[in-house]
Amino acid sequence: MQEWNLREECLKDLNIRLAFDDVKSLLMSDSPRKNLLQKVLRYVERQWIMKSTVDPQRLSVRDNLSHTNNVLESFHSALRSRVKFAHPNVFAFLAHLLRATVDSQADVRRASRGMLIRRAKKMTNVVNDKRRKTCL
DSSP states (O other): OOOOOHHHHTTOHHHHHHHHHHHHHTOOTTOTTHHHHHHHHHHHIIIIISOTTTHHHHHOOTTOTTOOSOHHHHHHHHHHHHHOSSOOOHHHHHHHHHHHHHHHHHHHHHHHTTOOOSOOOOHHHHHHHHHHHHTO
């Protein structure tokens, strides 16, 4: 088994497969939950590691500016923060969705004119970005 220095490697996309194989090799043969753990590992391998539509390159967010492996997560998060409750009626939801669309269109217009579309990052986000880059 190879020792992983996560501080330096940060699970780069090429190392995700190797790290996954290390986790599989750590599975103890005398573990009372060995069968369950093997099922979970097989699922992860089939659905995330070996699947051509996902693969390790898409799992790693190390060098991704959006810090997500799913670009819709950001939209859904922003929409959830607008709606503020779990089950709005359909008209209230459509009003939130319309405002989100109008805001996005305004962002596109601003960006096309070379203007900033977001406020400056909060210091905590700057620190988190720095940590992600150095893997502290």
